[in-house]
Amino acid sequence: MHSQSAPPTREPFEPYNFLMMETTKTKSDGQPSPEVKKVKGSQALMLSLLEEDVDQIFGYPGGSIMPVYDSLMDYEQKLRHLLTRHEQGAVHAAQGYARATGKTGVVMATSGPGATNLITGIADAHVDSTPLVCITGQVNDGMLGTDAFQEVDIISISAPVTKWSYQITRPEEIPETIAKAFYIAGSGRPGPVLIDLTKNAQFGELDFHYQPCNHIRSYRPVPEIDQQQVARAAGLINQSRQLLALIGQGVILGGAEEELQSFLEKTGIPAASTLLGLSALPASHPNYVGMLGMHGNYGPNILTNEADLLISIGMRFDDRVTGKLSSYGEKARVVHLDIDPAEIDKNVKADAPVAGDVKQTLPLLTGMVDSKSHGSWHERFYQYEKKEHERLITSRPQDNNLPLRMSDVIFQLNSREEDLLLVTDVGQHQMIACRYFQFASSRSNITSGGLGTMGFGLPAAVGAQVGASTRQVVAVVGDGGFQMTIQELGTIAHAQLPLKIIILNNSYLGMVRQWQQLFFKKRYAFTPISSPDYAKIAEGYGIHGQKVSLQGELPAALDKMFETPGPCLLEVEVDKEDNVFPMIPPGASVSEVMLEPPGQKD
Amino acid sequence: MNEFHTFTVFSENYPGLLSRIANIFTRRKINIESLTVSGSEYDGIHRFQILVRVDPEKAQKIVRQIQKQVDVFDAFAYKVGGTMEQQTQLFRLPTNHLLESRDMKRLFNAHDVKLVAVNPDYSYFEKSGADSETHQMVEEMQAFSDVEHVRSVRSTFPKSDAHFAQETYR
Ligand SMILES: Cc1ncc(C[n+]2csc(CCOP(=O)(O)OP(=O)(O)O)c2C)c(N)n1
Numbered sequence: 165m166h167s168q169s170a171p172p173t174r175e176p177f178e179p180y181n182f183l184m185m186e187t188t189k190t191k192s193d194g195q196p197s198p199e200v201k202k203v204k205g206s207q208a209l210m211l212s213l214l215e216e217d218v219d220q221i222f223g224y225p226g227g228s229i230m231p232v233y234d235s236l237m238d239y240e241q242k243l244r245h246l247l248t249r250h251e252q253g254a255v256h257a258a259q260g261y262a263r264a265t266g267k268t269g270v271v272m273a274t275s276g277p278g279a280t281n282l283i284t285g286i287a288d289a290h291v292d293s294t295p296l297v298c299i300t301g302q303v304n305d306g307m308l309g310t311d312a313f314q315e316v317d318i319i320s321i322s323a324p325v326t327k328w329s330y331q332i333t334r335p336e337e338i339p340e341t342i343a344k345a346f347y348i349a350g351s352g353r354p355g356p357v358l359i360d361l362t363k364n365a366q367f368g369e370l371d372f373h374y375q376p377c378n379h380i381r382s383y384r385p386v387p388e389i390d391q392q393q394v395a396r397a398a399g400l401i402n403q404s405r406q407l408l409a410l411i412g413q414g415v416i417l418g419g420a421e422e423e424l425q426s427f428l429e430k431t432g433i434p435a436a437s438t439l440l441g442l443s444a445l446p447a448s449h450p451n452y453v454g455m456l457g458m459h460g461n462y463g464p465n466i467l468t469n470e471a472d473l474l475i476s477i478g479m480r481f482d483d484r485v486t487g488k489l490s491s492y493g494e495k496a497r498v499v500h501l502d503i504d505p506a507e508i509d510k511n512v513k514a515d516a517p518v519a520g521d522v523k524q525t526l527p528l529l530t531g532m533v534d535s536k537s538h539g540s541w542h543e544r545f546y547q548y549e550k551k552e553h554e555r556l557i558t559s560r561p562q563d564n565n566l567p568l569r570m571s572d573v574i575f576q577l578n579s580r581e582e583d584l585l586l587v588t589d590v591g592q593h594q595m596i597a598c599r600y601f602q603f604a605s606s607r608s609n610i611t612s613g614g615l616g617t618m619g620f621g622l623p624a625a626v627g628a629q630v631g632a633s634t635r636q637v638v639a640v641v642g643d644g645g646f647q648m649t650i651q652e653l654g655t656i657a658h659a660q661l662p663l664k665i666i667i668l669n670n671s672y673l674g675m676v677r678q679w680q681q682l683f684f685k686k687r688y689a690f691t692p693i694s695s696p697d698y699a700k701i702a703e704g705y706g707i708h709g710q711k712v713s714l715q716g717e718l719p720a721a722l723d724k725m726f727e728t729p730g731p732c733l734l735e736v737e738v739d740k741e742d743n744v745f746p747m748i749p750p751g752a753s754v755s756e757v758m759l760e761p762p763g764q765k766d
Numbered sequence: 767m768n769e770f771h772t773f774t775v776f777s778e779n780y781p782g783l784l785s786r787i788a789n790i791f792t793r794r795k796i797n798i799e800s801l802t803v804s805g806s807e808y809d810g811i812h813r814f815q816i817l818v819r820v821d822p823e824k825a826q827k828i829v830r831q832i833q834k835q836v837d838v839f840d841a842f843a844y845k846v847g848g849t850m851e852q853q854t855q856l857f858r859l860p861t862n863h864l865l866e867s868r869d870m871k872r873l874f875n876a877h878d879v880k881l882v883a884v885n886p887d888y889s890y891f892e893k894s895g896a897d898s899e900t901h902q903m904v905e906e907m908q909a910f911s912d913v914e915h916v917r918s919v920r921s922t923f924p925k926s927d928a929h930f931a932q933e934t935y936r
């Protein structure tokens with residue numbers, strides 16, 4: 165077993181004192197007497213959320229959801245509500261909360277624009293398998309289809325990006341539908357559920373009784389394990405010589421981190437991670453060999469095409485991981501463990517498809533595989549790792565008076581004692597941060613993967629900090645993405661979240677600029693981007709702000725940031741035209757991963 | 767290579783499910799040639815029949831995407847030919863045209879067309895049969911003006927026994 169000192173924890177902070185002072189006029193103590201059975205729909209919603217152990221809601225009120233918000237005031241002690249500054253902020257915060265805690269995130273918004281503002285986050289949660297229950301208000305059922313004020317058909321709009329959705333038009337439907345919503349969102353391969361609640365259903369009365377849902381007759385969230393396929397997978401593992409395990413988010417979603425370690429430690433198989441699988445296995449684990457994909461590490465990409473067996477564990481062979489499919493894993497047979505049968509054979513054909521929950525299937529495999537060490541195969545990963553490090557890191561001039569690069573910031577974060585929870589936005593900074601951050605414990609990496617949603621980082625960090633109140637959350641965000649959801653500074657200041665925000669400012673939409681440099685003849689079409697003085701903006705919100713631009717200034721600024729209680733923002737001016745390498749060029753094979761731009765190769 | 771497939775889907779009957787299932791095809795730019803939703807022999811369970819042209823490998827992937835829908839019990843894709851198929855075509859034409867045209871009467875006889883109803887304005891006829899037969903009939907009808915027709919979806923049963931086992935879904 166690898167050894168790892170217990171991360172320092174902190175006292176849970178109380179971010180809501182301010183909020184609670186504002187609402188001391190709460191009507192009741194939030195405890196309805198048990199014999200009261202007749203309740204309003206909006207109250208039934210509160211009671212249902214409590215039955216589902218919800219204690220945190222992210223949302224924004226409006227006309228069609230006013231009865232719900234009115235009831236929420238009576239339950240505020242138990243159902244805390246964080247008012248974001250935009251509904252997109254609310255849904256990303258709920259995503260951050262869900263991914264930090266493993267619980268289902270809860271979002272509320274009004275009809276029309278409130279509901280449509282959720283769509284980006286819902287789509288993001290759908291493709292990244294994040295459990296959410298989104299509750300939107302809707303006009304009275306009698307007005308449906310009349311183009312009433314703030315009426316949109318959110319059920320149809322959200323259908324392609326939700327796991328399930330339902331429109332409640334009668335109050336009696338509330339308890340059962342909410343029970344179903346939570347069951348569907350959190351079971352099997354998790355995902356977002358949208359419940360549209362017409363205003364008459366919120367006002368109307370019902371006899372409340374709650375029955376949690378654990379079965380839906382048409383729904384099989386976890387496929388039955390086929391023992392023959394498990395045996396076949398074990399056979400392939402025992403026969404093969406150059407094996408590579410591919411870790412996906414399924415390990416985290418299934419809570420199978422320990423099962424993964426047992427499997428890897430017994431078999432000695434090197435393991436690489438997808439972007440979303442990061443932190444399932446500590447970066448310091450001896451079997452860990454780095455990140456996969458377009459901007460992943462050098463060794464695992466090259467050696468994917470040397471391996472004779474790929475063992476995919478809760479990952480879906482996304483195109484950003486596989487590169488050119490026809491030459492992916494050229495020499496390898498494939499074992500694919502996934503809870504979603506639709507993922508098996510979707511992009512890469514499996515020789516041994518093992519459908520099921522990895523929490524169950526991994527131990528079955530571990531029981532059937534031989535103990536090995538694969539020393540010389542591991543050695544090849546180390547050689548590539550050394551080469552990558554020498555070329556990209558150690559060759560760089562280090563001097564206190566030199567400008568900073570993005571990776572300097574990440575290495576400085578790594579040198580801190582604390583087990584930080586990293587939230588990133590989308591772009592160059594994301595790839596650098598995710599690839600070089602030394603994740604110490606599971607659920608320490610929150611980033612937008614499948615959708616690549618700029619603007620995700622700051623609000624997701626809000627939710628992560630609310631959910632993981634004993635941990636220190638650090639948001640690493642680009643200057644472009646930060647300006648997409650900058651308004652959430654208001655939420656952070658209001659709730660006094662002790663969030664640390666680092667803006668890596670390269671004055672460009674850097675990732676797009678990099679592609680323009682490499683593939684569009686350096687025509688930088690609309691990628692230079694200006695920024696306000698972020699430290700001043702922060703100060704305007706009452707948030708501690710700093711700015712640095714030289715290597716020598718960084719350590720002290722980081723110390724200052726982590727020492728200062730409450731929210732802090734640090735703008736780091738970085739090299740403007742730095743590129744992210746390694747890189748698999750679009751359309752190329754994983755083994756064509758480059759350490760520098762073509763032409764510069766020696 | 768695209769081939770005709772009939773997808774049979776057994777599902778709950780919720781509003782919104784139709785568009786969820788249709789989306790699975792349209793998202794991949796697959797045109798739906800015909801679609802029917804009806805009750806099934808299983809109480810409370812609905813049956814979709816969807817006819818599309820699609821590559822057989824893609825058809826299998828689509829089946830899994832449909833099966834993944836929470837409100838879907840099960841889904842199957844059958845290549846046309848591997849199934850027992852029947853199609854129904856309903857025609858309507860002005861009654862006076864029918865009385866005046868011997869050719870049309872001859873055509874109806876030749877194709878074994880059934881008279882469904884007659885009133886002073888319109889006459890209604892029905893032709894059932896395999897896809898090719900109804901197509902042939904429609905081709906020949908092109909010679910006459912004022913004939914309107916509606917085609918129902920093919921009703922399909924698999925010739926094999928791979929089928930929905932209701933008892934596993936209780
Ligand atoms: C909402 C959204 N719009 C556009 C893009 C396309 N895009 C991907 S990365 C990127 C640049 C991001 O710039 P910045 O936030 O400054 O990060 P950097 O790459 O410079 O680190 C853009 C525009 C996106 N991913 N998301």
Ligand SMILES: [Mg+2]
Nearest residue numbers: 642643672674
């Ligand atoms: Mg930038």
